[in-house]
Amino acid sequence: MPANRPDHAPADHPRLPRRRVGILLANLGTPEATSYWPMRRYLSEFLSDKRVIDYPAWKWQPILQGIILSIRPFKSGKNYATIWNNEKNESPLMTITRDQTAKFAQRAQAAYGDEVMVDFAMRYGKPNIKTVARKMQEAGCDRILFFPLYPQYAAPTTATANDQMFRALMEMNWQPALRTVPAYFEDATYLDALTASVKQAYEKLPNRPKKLVISYHGVPERYLLAGDPYHCQCQKTTRLLAERLGWEAGEVMTSFQSKFGPEKWVGPATVELVADLAKQGVDDIAVVSPAFAADCIETLEEIQGEIAEAFEAAGGKSFTYIPCLNDRDDHMDALFGIAARELAGWLQC
Template structure:
């Protein structure tokens, strides 16, 4: 039977392919007051992040917090800003990760895949990247939040935004999201190697490795969020991979916000206690972050370091996030390939 003749005005469609959309937390476009205010407003208005009723939270946010906090947050961002590219380090590193993953997957699949990244808050937005992938012919999209551990305020809200973007598509692509990969052997191995390499560069052996995770309210754990348990398991798997005794590693939580009780121990307080207990040389690693950002470059290396030194600590060493290390890229590609099952040969 002869092919049907299409009308002259029939739309053309690009070759179908699989989209792999990486997602990270987000970044302000600049460090000025209004750029910071826009970013913080989007972030702190997310019900996954702050789940107070809007009638109670929004007046406080709009009239008090967003009047003052953009100034202090802008100052913190300026201290770590990538002035050469005029962007935050998180943007630079996430782009580098995306390019490395794209190159590796293109070797496997050629032009059958399209790899890109988006941010949950700020730019490039999730919606803009989903739109671009659909227009490029992606009839299947694997969404990859760059968080090893699941948390409502990280992985879940990124997925929410992805699904909202899909709701606006005339022709929805098939979609998948990945499972948490905190216990994936390749990820744990990359994390352990970063510690081993970090220690090898020092002229001393730290008394303790502080594994600092981003915090969350204790209430979220009681309401069913598995983040705390996954963090504890990741620390155990890291220690076992390193072959260390239990007293060589401690798990803590940082970035406390507001007045309610958060997961403990708090990193900023605990490092001071360690110094007072005679642990004068510590190293800190932050496995919850796939890329160095404001929480690691400013909070850990400035605020938390200062807390340790003021309490009598002598040597504070920070081990960078996995960023675009080749073993991290390999681990992420393994996770991606496992989640692509049946979509590509």
């Protein structure tokens, strides 16, 4: 967008970019490659975040840098390699987030014209939040709507993304005004898209699954006891989805995945729940993961790998994974509608 002199400014006043609003979509992040050093850099940044692992640095960092990061990058790299987008040489999360951003930008252009700039960033890895926020500020965005793509709020996801955006402002002399999008787990349009995805998946199956397991990323139980609303918002997401589906309460079950470390996490654990179901004779299930706005390592590798294998090893016969909402049009309509609501007073459609 061409730069202009401010109104009533003298002829020698420097040209400034035209004022506009930035909409910055944010997701968790991704390594740049599956080999050891890219994986190590990514895991080091991720697991050094105090929002993710809140142990004292003097205790945690020697364990992380000396033991975990000597071993885990090899295992994680192999897991990522099974789902890697080799054509674009990037993780599926990167591909999907870029596609989401393109569709979101189309909607923003149709609604607001050139008054908005839409981009995306990752909390860990690249493109990083500070770089993209600075790019928006330099492009004339004096107001930024920051949109963490997490339906349910949690300190290790939404809060750490917001933290990083605030850190970006701390390094700017001329700070844009900032708004952050709150959790949207009970937004009607999001729930409608989620409901439609489940119904459409079931319509394609030869037999109706006996159970729908709704698997969320887990957190340590002490986060819940300390007041983090994530667990409660997950439970409410399940209830609202079941109500929209019109199913009996027993057909839908909530569980949590991706446990890390020795302490007690919220449960039940998805990998254990599906095995128990199979042992009880529930041999046909579907799994959906509404905590993720885009398919990633936790869904494409963990659910369809480790969790599916646990179900089948225990006697399960039919395991169906229902993809995340990704760049479905109803999902993108929902996300844009949420953003438009949060932009009230700044912009009008």
